[in-house]
Amino acid sequence: MSALNNPVVAVIVSLIIAVGYFTLVDYYFMDMQGLDYWYLFRK
């Protein structure tokens, strides 16, 4: 826990969680509607 309180570690861990979470949210909620979130990148 003390390592997590180190600001640099905290920022990196938080970024990994938040970016991963929002990418999942974007992908999942588009997929749920039968739409392709990665549309632009696949074209």
Added chain:
Amino acid sequence: MGPVTRKRLLSIVALCAMVGLLLLPIVMALPSPVTGEEAPAADGAKKAEGEKVEKGRDVYYKTEGIVAGAPAPKTTDGPKDYPRYNFESRVLLWFANQQHLYYGSFVLAVPIFCMIIEFMGVVTKDKALAKRYDQLAYDFIKISLTAYSLTAILGGILIFTFLTLYPAFFGYLSSIFRPVMHIYALMFVAESGTLYIYYYGWDKMKEGFLKWIHLSMSVILNVIGTLLMFLANSWIGFMMSPAGVDEQGRYLGNIWHVIHTALWNPLNVHRILGNMAFGGGVVAAYAAYRFLASKTEEDRAHYDWMGYIAMALGVSFLIPLPFAGYWLMREVYAYRQQMGITLMGGLLAWLFIIQATMIGILFLSTNYYLWQAMGRMRGAEKYQRYIKYLVFLLACGFLVFITPHTMVMTPAELKAMGGQQHPVLGNYGVMSAKNGGINVIITTTVLSFVWYMRGNKVSTVSWARFGNIFMGVFFACAYINIIWLAIYGYYIPANVRVGLSVPQVATTLSCLFFMFGLNSVMMKGAKQMGAIEWGKISTRSQYALIMLATAFTWMMGLMGYIRSSVRLFWHVNEIMRDNSPWAYTHTVGFAANMISFNVLFFWISILFVFWLGSLAAKKAPVEVKAGVPGSVPQPAGSH
């Protein structure tokens, strides 16, 4: 039998009576909604012996049913179908309808607040706080009681206006909804009975088991109120997106199809959230008015607290309101694309720009109030220097949100701008940008709330630093994700783009639920920098509350007008044509003046209601303790 047991028994009997009242109309109506098409079918079997059974196809559900009603009347402009005074009948009806809706919304919302606050009082372990909550819930219901009578009177006026000015249309609508009309009336009886027992039984049932019975009564009261609203919504749902009738408007015997139209569910959700937000706004304005008129510190402290609770409850329903509105619009588009285009891209599009402005004002007022409210906390000063960044985010979101797609211009202006759309600002007039704008505004409001909740506290959990950094990073990523999705929408086709609003909403709601949850965990057992000094808030903040309530009222009037106008020249969309001389859409200016008049009338009349309430409060023997300046006054022992 001891007096306590007798009291318990009586309260249980009262509760059972309320449940009975609630179920009575449903039981009475059981044969028609349950049997649906079977009832006329059985009837039809008898008829089959003598005459031919006529069948029709449901305009929405596309199912076949036996015709059980007359076709929609084909009206003509004349005294038979459209009797009139020397005035535009539609404007009279608009006024009567709007006033009834304002009061109806208010008296449906406030008992829900009462239920929530009373529940908070019951479960709170701190006895002094529990008493304060109880007193607050009582204050709320007291306000709504006077308004309730006025709602019933306005309902009567509305029916008479319909009967007098639009007899053919009203006759047709009531013939379609005949199987449930009496349920509506009986629900009113049940609502009144429950409300009066709930209000007058407050003192008798203030402790222990009886308090739970009292709380259960508030649940029943709100179930009845909500059912009433759902039934009323089915009428407007039918007028916009009719179902359960054939193309001539003949009833096909299935009342559930008539009620459960394409727009009924989104209307229900949108209205219940809207009513709650509106109710919160009105009570907050009442508290602000009492705060400004207060002569003592105790009163100021009490009404400051009341205003805050009402505002918090109202805003908690305001936050999901744009999403419910979005769902409603999506369903409108799914039902009739042309209707959606008329609303958001055609005749009524400018009204949506005004609506966007009003929504922006609501959120700006809320944020402003929260920032002002941080002034009554020791320790919240640390957030003051960051407020300017929130102002920047709100201003950007707001400006994008209110940017029109196209503008009405003179040929010279059109030439000067190089087309209907401005070369730069025109890009912000599309839904992709607007979704980004409103989500940025809502996320910023959530952030302001989080700051307010931790204003005078310092977290003592061992992982506090990580928690704070995580919250900051999460919010930053949420903003980036919302803006990214808004920009991404410009580069993909419309059919894919339309889906991006869902992850945008999910991002905002993630901030709301996760950050509120995480903040609550972090603030458990937190070190207090100082107590909240209720009553020590700037006068400006109270004007923000009044602004909030006024903007709500105006927006409700506006949205009601938009929803109603989208039917254009139809009483019942594509079924019954409006052949009165007023079957045209008013100019934006006229509509705005009419809405303003309705708002003004509502506020003048509700001020009268507040004044009446204050007369009753003055007469009541209230025991006021010599309060510590800044603390919330202790409520009187009884009402």
